[in-house]
Amino acid sequence: MPALDQRPVPARTSPVDGPPIDSPPVNTVPATGATIWLTGLPSAGKSTIALAAAGRLRAAGRRVEVLDGDTVRTHLCADLGFSRADRDENVRRIGHVAHLLARNGVLVLVAVVSPYAGARAAVRAEHSSTGTPFVEVHVTTPTEVCGDRDVKGLYARQRAGELRGLTGVDDPYEAPAAPELRLPAHQQTAAASVASLHAALTGWGLA
Amino acid sequence: MPALDQRPVPARTSPVDGPPIDSPPVNTVPATGATIWLTGLPSAGKSTIALAAAGRLRAAGRRVEVLDGDTVRTHLCADLGFSRADRDENVRRIGHVAHLLARNGVLVLVAVVSPYAGARAAVRAEHSSTGTPFVEVHVTTPTEVCGDRDVKGLYARQRAGELRGLTGVDDPYEAPAAPELRLPAHQQTAAASVASLHAALTGWGLA
Numbered sequence: 001m002p003a004l005d006q007r008p009v010p011a012r013t014s015p016v017d018g019p020p021i022d023s024p025p026v027n028t029v030p031a032t033g034a035t036i037w038l039t040g041l042p043s044a045g046k047s048t049i050a051l052a053a054a055g056r057l058r059a060a061g062r063r064v065e066v067l068d069g070d071t072v073r074t075h076l077c078a079d080l081g082f083s084r085a086d087r088d089e090n091v092r093r094i095g096h097v098a099h100l101l102a103r104n105g106v107l108v109l110v111a112v113v114s115p116y117a118g119a120r121a122a123v124r125a126e127h128s129s130t131g132t133p134f135v136e137v138h139v140t141t142p143t144e145v146c147g148d149r150d151v152k153g154l155y156a157r158q159r160a161g162e163l164r165g166l167t168g169v170d171d172p173y174e175a176p177a178a179p180e181l182r183l184p185a186h187q188q189t190a191a192a193s194v195a196s197l198h199a200a201l202t203g204w205g206l207a
Numbered sequence: 208m209p210a211l212d213q214r215p216v217p218a219r220t221s222p223v224d225g226p227p228i229d230s231p232p233v234n235t236v237p238a239t240g241a242t243i244w245l246t247g248l249p250s251a252g253k254s255t256i257a258l259a260a261a262g263r264l265r266a267a268g269r270r271v272e273v274l275d276g277d278t279v280r281t282h283l284c285a286d287l288g289f290s291r292a293d294r295d296e297n298v299r300r301i302g303h304v305a306h307l308l309a310r311n312g313v314l315v316l317v318a319v320v321s322p323y324a325g326a327r328a329a330v331r332a333e334h335s336s337t338g339t340p341f342v343e344v345h346v347t348t349p350t351e352v353c354g355d356r357d358v359k360g361l362y363a364r365q366r367a368g369e370l371r372g373l374t375g376v377d378d379p380y381e382a383p384a385a386p387e388l389r390l391p392a393h394q395q396t397a398a399a400s401v402a403s404l405h406a407a408l409t410g411w412g413l414a
Contacts, residue, residue, distance in 0.1 A: 063311045075303045078296075079286050089285075096282045097304055104270045104313045 033063075033102040034206045035095075035127060036197070038183075039114045039176060040139030041168040042154050043146040045185035045193065046111035049139065052194045054109050057207060062107050067094055069112030082165050088119040095123030103132045107206065115167045117174040133206060137197065138179040143168045145186040180204075240270075240309040241413045242302075242334060243404070245390075246321045246383060247346030248375040249361050250353040252392035252400065253318035256346065259401045261316050264414060269314050274301055276319030289372050295326040302330030310339040314413065322374045324381040340413060344404065345386040350375040352393040 036053075038046040047068050054064045069090070073080065076093050080086040091114045098108040114120050120136060127134035146168065147155040157163040158170065165171040181200050183193045201207035243260075245253040254275050261271045276297070280287065283300050287293040298321045305315040321327050327343060334341035353375065354362040364370040365377065372378040388407050390400045408414035 065307060065311065076283065076300055093283055097307065100272060100304065101307060101311060104272065104308060104311065106311045 032133065032206060033105040033107060034133035034135060034201075034204075035098040035102045035108045035110060035123075036135050036137060036201070036206075037095075037098070037110045037112075037114070037120065037123065038137045038139055039112070039120060039179075040141060040185075041143060041146045041173060042113060042166065043149040043151045044139040044141035045149075045183075045190060046113075046139050048190050049183065049185065049193045049197060050109040050111040052190060053197050056194065056198060057107055057201075060207070062207070063105060064107045064109065065101055067098055067108060067110045067112070069094070069114075072097075072112070082171075084116065087114075088116060091116070091119040091123060095119075095126060098123070099126050099130070099132060102127065102134075103130050107201075113167050113173075115171065115173045117176065120176070133204070135181065135201075135204070135206070136176050136179040137181045137183060138176045139183045139185050139193075140175075141184070141186040239340060239413060240312040240314060241340035241342060241408075241411075242305040242309045242315045242317060242330075243342050243344060243408070243413075244302075244305075244317045244319075244321070244327065244330065245344045245346055246319070246327060246386075247348060247392075248350060248353045248380060249320060249373065250356040250358045251346040251348035252356075252390075252397060253320075253346050255397050256390065256392065256400045256404060257316040257318040259397060260404050263401065263405055264314055264408075267414070269414070270312060271314045271316065272308055274305055274315060274317045274319070276301070276321075279304075279319070289378075291323065294321075295323060298323070298326040298330060302326075302333060305330070306333050306337070306339060309334065309341075310337050314408075320374050320380075322378065322380045324383065327383070340411070342388065342408075342411070342413070343383050343386040344388045344390060345383045346390045346392050346400075347382075348391070348393040 038050055040046050050066050050068065054066045057064045072094055073090070076097065077090045080090050091112065094110060094112055098110050101108045124134045124136065150156055154163060154166055155169065158166040167173045181197065183196060185193050198207055245257055247253050257273050257275065261273045264271045279301050280297065283304065284297045287297050298319065301317060301319055305317050308315045331341045331343070357363055361370060361373055362376065365373040374380050388404065390403060392400050405414055
C-alpha cells in the first residue's frame with residue numbers, strides 16, 4: 001500500500017434528510033486526491049459539470065482525471081449491458097479505478113448515472129478502507145427537464161419504443177439520501193453548478 | 208487531458224536481438240509516472256519482483272501501485288476467462304488503468320503473464336499517445352523452472368489433466384523481441400532481480 005492520506009472523508013454533519021452541505025469544516029492539507037462522484041439521470045448535466053470543473057482544477061495545477069460513464073464503458077466495461085447486475089458491476093469497476101487514482105493524489109471526477117444506492121455505498125466503503133476522500137454529488141435535474149434536453153436522444157428512443165430500461169423513466173433511480181452536495185442543474189447555469197462544486201471542494205480542502 | 212510529461216519512453220538503443228539494456232542514457236526529471244510491465248510465464252517471479260520493487264520505491268517516497276494479474280481479475284476482469292480474446296481484453300484493461308495512473312505521476316508495476324505480443328504492443332501504444340513512459344520487462348524464467356516452482360499449483364493441475372491452456376505448456380507465450388530489460392529470475396535471487404530492475408529505473412530517471 002502506498003503512503004496514504006489518512007484524513008477522513010468530508011464529514012456529513014447534517015441529518016440524513018437535511019439540506020445539502022456546502023462546506024463541512026474539515027481541516028485538510030492541499031493536493032489531496034479524492035473521488036468526486038456525480039450521480040444523476042441521463043442528461044442531468046453530470047458530464048458537462050465534470051468536464052468544466054476538471055478544466056478549472058487543472059488550470060490550478062491539480063492532477064485531474066474524468067471518468068465518464070459513456071467513455072469508460074468502451075475501455076473498461078465493454079462487456080456490460082444495462083441490467084441491474086451489469087450496472088452494479090459497471091459502478092464497481094469505475095469506483096475501483098477512481099479509488100486507485102484518488103489514493104495516489106489525483107482528483108477524480110466521475111460522471112455516471114449509478115442508479116443504485118447500494119453500489120454507490122460500496123464504492124464509498126472501498127474508499128473509506130484506505131481513508132481516501134469520497135464525495136457524492138447529486139445532480140438533481142428531474143426527469144422532465146432531462147427528457148427535454150435529451151443530449152443523446154435516449155428519451156426520444158424510449159418514447160418511440162426503441163429502448164427500454166431508461167433510468168428515471170422505466171428503470172429505477174435511487175436518489176442519494178444524504179449526498180455531500182446537491183447541484184440543481186435545472187435551476188442554474190452549468191457555470192453556476194461548477195462554481196458551487198468548486199466552492200465546496202475548496203471548503204473541504206480538496207481544491 | 209491533464210498536464211502530461213511529454214518525455215519519450217526510454218529509448219531502445221540496442222538491436223532487436225541484442226542483449227538486455229540496463230541503462231539507456233535518457234535525460235529525465237525525477238518523480239515521473241511510468242508503467243513497468245513485467246511479462247513472463249506463470250511462476251516466473253513477476254509478482255515477487257513487482258512487490259519487492261514496489262516496497263523499495265515506496266520507501267523512497269514514490270507513489271507506487273502494483274497491478275497483479277490475479278488480483279486485478281477479481282476487481283476489473285471478473286468476467287474474463289483465458290481464451291485468447293479474454294486474455295487480450297484482460298491486458299487491455301490493465302494497460303488502460305496503468306496508463307491512467309502512470310500519466311498522473313504514479314509508478315505502476317504490472318505483473319501479468321500477458322502472453323501475446325500484439326496486446327502488449329497496444330498497451331505501449333496507448334502510453335505513447337500521451338508520452339507516458341512504458342517499460343517492458345521480460346522475466347525470462349523458463350517453463351521447466353516455473354513448473355518446478357509451481358507457486359499456484361497450475362503446472363501440476365495441467366499435468367493431471369485438470370487444466371488446459373497453461374501459458375508456456377499448452378498455450379502460447381510470445382516472448383518480447385526487444386524488451387527494455389530482461390530479468391533471468393531463474394539464474395539469480397529475487398533480490399538480485401529487484402536490484403537490477405531498480406538500477407535500470409534509476410538509469411532511466413524513473414526511480
